[in-house]
Amino acid sequence: xxxxxxxxxxxxxxxxxxxxxxxxxxxxxxxxxxxxxxxxxxxxxxxxxxxxxxxxxxxxxxxxxxxxxxxxxxxxxxxxxxxxxxxxxxxxxxxxxxxxxxxxxxxxxxxxxxxxxxxxxxxxxxxxxxxxxxxxxxxxxxxxxxxxxxxxxxxxxxxxxxxxxxxxxxxxxxxxxxxxxxxxxxxxxxxxxxxxxxxxxxxxxxxxxxxxxxxxxxxxxxxxxxxxxxxxxxxxxxxxxxxxxxxxxxxxxxxxxxxxxxxxxxxxxxxxxx
Amino acid sequence: xxxxxxxxxxxxxxxxxxxxxxxxxxxxxxxxxxxxxxxxxxxxxxxxxxxxxxxxxxxxxxxxxxxxxxxxxxxxxxxxxxxxxxxxxxxxxxxxxxxxxxxxxxxxxxxxxxxxxxxxxxxxxxxxxxxxxxxxxxxxxxxxxxxxxxxxxxxxxxxxxxxxxxxxxxxxxxxxxxxxxxxxxxxxxxxxxxxxxxxxxxxxxxxxxxxxxxxxxxxxxxxxxxxxxxxxxxxxxxxxxxxxxxxxxx
Numbered sequence: 001x002x003x004x005x006x007x008x009x010x011x012x013x014x015x016x017x018x019x020x021x022x023x024x025x026x027x028x029x030x031x032x033x034x035x036x037x038x039x040x041x042x043x044x045x046x047x048x049x050x051x052x053x054x055x056x057x058x059x060x061x062x063x064x065x066x067x068x069x070x071x072x073x074x075x076x077x078x079x080x081x082x083x084x085x086x087x088x089x090x091x092x093x094x095x096x097x098x099x100x101x102x103x104x105x106x107x108x109x110x111x112x113x114x115x116x117x118x119x120x121x122x123x124x125x126x127x128x129x130x131x132x133x134x135x136x137x138x139x140x141x142x143x144x145x146x147x148x149x150x151x152x153x154x155x156x157x158x159x160x161x162x163x164x165x166x167x168x169x170x171x172x173x174x175x176x177x178x179x180x181x182x183x184x185x186x187x188x189x190x191x192x193x194x195x196x197x198x199x200x201x202x203x204x205x206x207x208x209x210x211x212x213x214x215x216x217x218x219x220x221x222x223x224x225x226x227x228x229x230x231x232x233x234x235x236x237x238x239x240x241x242x243x244x245x246x247x248x249x250x251x252x253x254x255x256x257x258x259x260x261x262x263x264x265x266x267x268x269x270x271x272x273x274x
Numbered sequence: 275x276x277x278x279x280x281x282x283x284x285x286x287x288x289x290x291x292x293x294x295x296x297x298x299x300x301x302x303x304x305x306x307x308x309x310x311x312x313x314x315x316x317x318x319x320x321x322x323x324x325x326x327x328x329x330x331x332x333x334x335x336x337x338x339x340x341x342x343x344x345x346x347x348x349x350x351x352x353x354x355x356x357x358x359x360x361x362x363x364x365x366x367x368x369x370x371x372x373x374x375x376x377x378x379x380x381x382x383x384x385x386x387x388x389x390x391x392x393x394x395x396x397x398x399x400x401x402x403x404x405x406x407x408x409x410x411x412x413x414x415x416x417x418x419x420x421x422x423x424x425x426x427x428x429x430x431x432x433x434x435x436x437x438x439x440x441x442x443x444x445x446x447x448x449x450x451x452x453x454x455x456x457x458x459x460x461x462x463x464x465x466x467x468x469x470x471x472x473x474x475x476x477x478x479x480x481x482x483x484x485x486x487x488x489x490x491x492x493x494x495x496x497x498x499x500x501x502x503x504x505x506x507x508x509x510x511x512x513x514x515x516x517x518x519x520x521x522x523x524x
Contacts, residue, residue, distance in 0.1 A: 007364045009356045029402075030393035037379060037390060110377055114370055114394055115353045268356035272291060 015264045024117045031120050031127070038128035057088060057136040068204050076206055078149050078235065084140050085230050086203035092133040093169060093223060094194050096126055100173040101180030101187035108274040118267065122173045126166050133162070140234065152237040161233070161240070164252065165226050171256035178266040181274055197223060219244060222251055280365070281446060281478045282328040282351055287360035289321040289346050320346040322502040323360070328495070331475040335489035335510070336482045337517060338499040344482045345450060347499065351480060352448055366445030366478075369395055377435075380424035384415055384434055387423055392438050405441045412467075413437035414460070433460055440467055447471065449481035468492065486514045 024031075043049045061084055068083070076082050100122070104111060107121055137158075144151055180186040201223045207215050218224050225248045232240045321343045328334050336344045349355040350362050352370040377394040378387050388409055392402040410419050413433045423431065469492070471477050483489055489496055489510050496513040498505040506513055 007353060009350070009353065009362045009364075010360070011356060011358050013356060027393070027396055029389075029397065029399040032399065033390045033393045037382070041381070110394065112354065114377060115368065116394060116396070271355055 013264075013267075015261055017260065020117060020119065020264075024119050024123070027116050027120055030116060031124055034120065034124040035127045035131075038124060039131060042128075042132075053132055053135045054139060057084070057091065057139060060087060060091075064204060078147055080147060081140060081144055081149055082206070082231065082235050083204065084143060085234050086201075086227050088133060088136050088140070089165070089227050089230050090198065090201065090203050090223070091136075092129055092165070095132070096129045096169045097172060097176065097194060098191065099125060100176035101190055103173070103177045104181040104270055105184075105274050111271055111274060118177075118270070119174075119263075122170060122177060125173065126169055129169075130162060130166055144234075149235075150237050154233045154237055154239055157233045157240055158230075161226070161229055164248065167256065168222060168226065168248070168252045171252060171259045174256075174263040175259035178263045178270055181270045182266065197221075200224075202227060220247075222248065222255075225251075279330040280327050280363075281330050281332075282365075282480070283361075283363040284324050284326050284347075284350075285361040285363070287321055287324045287350065287357045287362055288319065289343070289350065289355070290358040291318045291320055319502050321350075321357075321499075324499070324502075324504045325360075326497055326504060326507050328478060328480065330478055332495055333472055333479040333493045334481070334495045334497060335493040336480065336497045336499060337484075337486065337489055337513070338505075342499045343502045344499050347497075348448055348450055348480065348482055351446070364446070367396070368446040368448060369439065369442040369444035370448040370450075378423050378431055381422055383422055384413075384419040384426070385410075387434065388438055391435065392441065395439060395442050396444075397442060402441075409434075409437045409441060412440070412463075429457060429460075436464060440464075445477060447477055447479045449479065451482060451484065465492065486518065490514050 043052050046052060048055065061080075064083055064087060065080055068079070103121055103125060104118070110116070110121075111118065141151075143149075176186065176190060180190070200218070200221060202210075202218060207218050207224065207228060210218055219228060225244055228244060229240045229248065232238060232244075324343075324347070336347055338344045346355070348370070350357055351364065352368060353364070354370070356362075377391040379390055382390060385406070388406055389399055389402050392405075392409075393399060397405075410416075413419075413430075413436075415430060415434060418426070418430065423434070426434070465488075468479075472479065472492075481488075481493075493510050495507065496510045497507050498513050498517055506516065
């Protein structure tokens with residue numbers, strides 16, 4: 001028989017990342033089932049069901065494309081692919097972050113009755129978002145074949161960038177979900193900030209059209225960095241900008257450590273509140 | 275393994291809830307900052323300096339009036355909540371059956387819920403598939419298992435929940451009033467299952483109950499909590515007698 005696990009809790013339980021993820025791993029079946037439920041519930045009852053996964057990005061793409069390429073003129077080559085990458089990556093971010101603040105209150109039934117690592121709810125939220133993202137991203141490949149855009153081996157960076165993007169969202173969710181459960185106003189603030197951020201992120205325009213003086217500020221904003229990185233490998237077809245990649249990795253790592261520390265400090269306060 | 279091994283240990287545990295935190299919003303933060311110091315947030319002490327030990331294989335009942343802090347004690351053992359002061363030490367895997375039906379999804383069928391709910395208790399999908407037949411049989415749901423849970427009566431839901439939760443092979447089993455659900459026949463069946471688990475002497479059971487009869491018949495030890503404080507720990511006969519006497523005087 002294996003040594004029994006010993007858990008000691010005081011009002012200052014130490015922040016042990018390894019313990020947290022060992023626990024999370026134990027609940028992997030729950031994570032899988034929860035993610036499945038998330039995916040099944042999303043379009044349950046709608047006539048077209050899973051097809052909406054393709055239709056949604058296609059329709060929004062059509063609108064943006066019509067407005068920005070037909071009404072205003074753009075000099076960006078293969079604008080359709082360029083636009084699609086930005087919109088998809090952005091949708092992935094806001095689908096996850098838009099629900100992060102209310103994540104714990106809306107799952108109060110689970111959280112106040114049964115013990116499981118709260119991180120599972122966040123991972124499941126991101127996993128279902130990432131699956132939808134991958135499905136709609138597959139349309140980009142079709143689009144590239146149709147528009148005869150060059151497809152290079154640099155596309156192999158894509159899975160790595162999705163993982164990196166997911167970790168960044170995970171860190172942000174750790175912060176938003178725990179603070180948001182305590183300060184209920186946060187979800188309204190975040191929703192407003194997100195709609196502002198849409199314009200401060202080069203989604204429909206290119207960061208290069210901004211004057212060189214300010215372009216770096218745009219790129220330092222993580223939502224912009226990740227979209228830039230996606231475009232490097234898909235739209236431009238070269239390797240990701242090394243400086244930007246390094247910057248985004250470091251940013252994500254530091255942000256993760258801070259937000260997970262905060263999350264852990266608030267863990268029991270959150271479960272007492274909801 | 276040592277029979278006298280301590281599985282659950284509370285050392286001077288206190289738990290305080292800040293009632294003003296309940297509806298925390300921006301306005302209140304400002305109010306807090308602007309207000310003078312003497313307007314301290316209201317605090318509710320749910321447990322006050324409680325210490326006790328529970329040994330391996332024991333079946334323990336926590337008794338006390340409503341709001342005495344027994345459910346808080348159970349939440350601290352389960353790891354759902356943490357103490358404000360003091361130290362809680364738990365040795366082994368825990369299953370908490372704090373509220374049956376908590377993890378059931380109304381739009382999913384009973385069968386689908388076996389997996390969703392079972393994995394919520396930390397069981398793997400593989401293990402659950404091997405137990406599905408047992409769960410369906412024990413729950414007495416029969417054909418109904420393939421219908422959405424929202425069509426179930428509350429008794430059926432409780433039966434399904436109990437049948438799933440009982441499959442966990444944990445070292446510590448926490449039960450909160452769950453034996454009060456379902457019809458008499460099913461309650462009897464649950465108690466029987468209970469005795470089976472007890473006989474194995476591997477599992478430590480902690481339950482919160484209002485039924486003194488259950489505490490006396492099924493438990494080896496009773497912890498009595500009154501007004502957030504530990505009153506007494508001892509044998510069921512002795513404590514139940516004293517408890518009844520005190521309650522009569524009130």
